[in-house]
Every structure is written in structure tokens, then in C-alpha cells.
Amino acid sequence: MGKYRVVTITNLLEHQVDKIVQESKEEGFRFVERLLNDYREGTNCFNIQGEALYGIYDEENELVAVGGLNVDPSSAETGRVRRFYVKKEYRNEGVGTLLLKRIILDARRSFNVLILHTDTEKADHFYTSFGFTKGDRYPNATHYLDISERRKPFRIDCGDIYLQEFSIEDANHIHRISNQPEISYFLPDWKSTVEQRVEWLTHYEIPANKAFLEAADKTGNVADLFLKMGVFRKGTEELIGWCCSGIKEELPAPNREIMYAISSEHQGNGYATKASIGLIEYLFTHTNVDLLNAVALKYNDSSIKVIEKCGFTYQGQIKIDEEPYLHYRLDKSDYERSTQR
Structure with missing residues (x-):
């Protein structure tokens, strides 16, 4: 599926x-043409x-x-799937699944119910496979899906900030921060x-x-699974960075690491240290993680200070992508002893 976006x-x-538009018309479907016409006329943009x-x-x-x-039109809490069409040669390639999953995911942010209208047997099978129910409960609709169950996002309290799992709503903030020169220099992959x-x-x-x-x-x-949490300021609820844990392939096993980034305008306030300690505490008390790694470029003094404040022990210097990094480790038993003092 990586070949489709x-x-x-x-x-x-x-x-x-x-x-x-032409292919859909040749199949007897006029709704893609109506999509274009309505858009041009401004009746549905x-x-x-x-x-x-x-x-x-x-x-x-x-x-x-x-x-x-x-x-x-029936309710502001009801979303409707519209103008859904996949070119014939791309069906059974997972394209429709990719598209519908995205629509459902985004719909959960604004609606309690998602409805649609279709009159083909293949479409009926497709939508019911995603949990849609066939029925006439809603006007001008043949299928509906209850999406009202909203799980509260997972959160870790860290004093005047908190960590919260990423959501779609965070995309613009993550994009802005990851493109700051101070961040992209040290985290180009972001x-x-x-x-x-x-x-x-x-x-x-x-x-x-x-x-x-x-x-x-x-x-x-948690095996080799990843966790990526946003860092939020209390009061403003502003996303100001992230704190994450995952497997660092360049390190010798056990190679789970913790990493972090704070927006340039909020650096120097201790947020990276508070966020890191919050995530470390969670990992050591709620998962089977018993050792964490951290790395920092040799000349990234601020990151090195955060790592040392969190109690990591220096292991030596390693090269990652031909760059010199300082490697640190934190053992669960050492961390527990330090917190009991």
C-alpha cells in the first residue's frame, strides 16, 4: 500500500x-461528474x-x-460519505479500504453517525465489511455506522505539562515544530x-x-512497538513538542530508546526533562521495559543535559549515519533506587 497516498x-x-470522471461515466456512474459540477458551481465544496x-x-x-x-442535512452530528469512487483497475488493490478508513477516522472527530447511499451489491458487501449496517434508519441512506464511542486520549501528567497520544488534530502543530531549523537540524526525519x-x-x-x-x-x-506522545502545556492545551519511545536499530539490544523535542519558543523551561521523566516512569511501571537508551549528538549540549538530569549513565561514543553520538542507558532497577532516596 506504500505506492498509494x-x-x-x-x-x-x-x-x-x-x-x-470519464471512466466513471463509462461505467454508468454519473456522481463523479456531479462532484465536479457541484464544486465548480460552489454548491458543494x-x-x-x-x-x-x-x-x-x-x-x-x-x-x-x-x-x-x-x-x-438531517443533523449536524451525522456525516455522509459522498462521491466515493475507485477506478476499475485499482479495485481489489486495497485502495478503497485506504480511502474509507481515512474518511471514518476523520469523521469520528466531528460526528456520531456516518451514513451513505449505495444501490450495488458489491458496494453493500464492501461497506458492511467495515461495520456499516444496512437499513433505512436515516433519510436517503442505505447504510449507517455508529462512530459515537470516543475513547479518551491516553495522557500522562507531568506537572505544568502533560503527555498525550498523537491525534489527527495535532498534524499542523507537529508539522510547524518539525520544520523549525532548531528541530529539523537534529531530527531531519521528522x-x-x-x-x-x-x-x-x-x-x-x-x-x-x-x-x-x-x-x-x-x-x-510492548515488544518492539512504538509510542509517540505530544507534549502539551496545561491551561493553553498547546502542543509544544513530543516525547517518544521506540526501537533504535543502530544500538545494540536491548535497544529501546526515549527521544524528545520541544518547540524553539518553549525551550529552556525544563519541559523536555519533565516530559522524559513522565514517560520513563510510565514505561518502567506499566510495561515490561527494564532498560532504556538515549542518544544525543556530541555537540547537542541541551539534549545531553536533559539525558543526564533523567539519570541516564554514559556508555560511550557511537557513530550513527557517520555522525558522532553520545550513548546513554538507564536501568529500571537503578531508576527505582534513585526514586526511593
Whole structure:
């Protein structure tokens, strides 16, 4: 599925839609043409709060699927799947699944129910496989899905800040911070466009967090799973950075690390240390993690100070991507002894 990417379409008229419109008409479906006409006329531009229009592009940058999310006229708490179409040669390739998962994920932020109308047997099977119920409970709809169950996001209290698992709403803030020169210099892999960040959150980071937290809750065995938490200021609820734990392939096993970043305008306030200690405490008390690693570029003095304040012990210097890093470790037993003093 890496060869396909979901994009949020903010201006349909800037996208090449002629081929997908023509193919849909040849199949007897006129709704993609209506999508384009309504957009041109301004009658439905998917620009009301909670609405969105999506496209899927292949490796050759061709638009191969479209689908939208509207507020249903019957209720502001009801979303409607609109103009959902996948080009024929791309069906059974997981494209429709990729698109519908994104729509459902985003719909959960604004609606309690998601509805749609279809009149084909294949579409019926497709939607019911995602948990939609076939029925006439809602006007002008053949299927509906209850999405009202909203789990409270996982949170770790750290005094005047807190850690909270990433959500789609964090995409713009993460993008802004990760593109700051002070951050991208030390964490180049975090630099992205907004669309890339939304895609990473949707398909990798949010599902990975869910898997980690479920494993921690059920057995405590988090194996090689990743956890990525946003750092938020209390009072303003502003995302000011992140604190994460995952496997660092360049380190010898056991190689779970902790890493962090704080927005440039909030550095120097001790937030990175507080966030790191909060995550360390959680990992050592709620999971089977008994050793953590941390690395910092040899000349990243501020990061080295955070690592040392958290109680890590210096192990030596290593090279990662031909750059000199200082390697530290923190053993659970040592951490527990230090907290009992």
C-alpha cells in the first residue's frame, strides 16, 4: 500500500480529474461528474466544519480514487460519505479500504453517525465489511455506522505539562515544530509537509500508539512497538513538542530508546526533562521495559543535559549515519533506587 497516498483535496479544480470522471461515466456512474459540477458551481465544496474531500494518487501521480465527507442535512452530528469512487483497475488493490478508513477516522472527530447511499451489491458487501449496517434508519441512506464511542486520549501528567497520544488534530502543530531549523537540524526525519504528516499520523503513528497502549494494558509486553506522545502545556492545551519511545536499530539490544523535542519558543523551561521523566516512569511501571537508551549528538549540549538530569549513565561514543553520538542507558532497577532516596 506504500505506492498509494491519500491527500486532502482543498481545491478540486487544481487536480486532474478528467480521466476519473470519464471512466466513471463509462461505467454508468454519473456522481463523479456531479462532484465536479457541484464544486465548480460552489454548491458543494466540502468546506463546512467537519467536511473534507479526499483523493488517492498512485506512484505515477495519477488520481485513482475520490471520496468525500459531508455534514448531512438531517443533523449536524451525522456525516455522509459522498462521491466515493475507485477506478476499475485499482479495485481489489486495497485502495478503497485506504480511502474509507481515512474518511471514518476523520469523521469520528466531528460526528456520531456516518451514513451513505449505495444501490450495488458489491458496494453493500464492501461497506458492511467495515461495520456499516444496512437499513433505512436515516433519510436517503442505505447504510449507517455508529462512530459515537470516543475513547479518551491516553495522557500522562507531568506537572505544568502533560503527555498525550498523537491525534489527527495535532498534524499542523507537529508539522510547524518539525520544520523549525532548531528541530529539523537534529531530527531531519521528522521534517515533512502537512499532507505527509497527516498520512503518517493516519496510517502509522496513531495505529502504532493504539497497538502499544493495548499491549501495555493487556499484558505489559510492548515488544518492539512504538509510542509517540505530544507534549502539551496545561491551561493553553498547546502542543509544544513530543516525547517518544521506540526501537533504535543502530544500538545494540536491548535497544529501546526515549527521544524528545520541544518547540524553539518553549525551550529552556525544563519541559523536555519533565516530559522524559513522565514517560520513563510510565514505561518502567506499566510495561515490561527494564532498560532504556538515549542518544544525543556530541555537540547537542541541551539534549545531553536533559539525558543526564533523567539519570541516564554514559556508555560511550557511537557513530550513527557517520555522525558522532553520545550513548546513554538507564536501568529500571537503578531508576527505582534513585526514586526511593
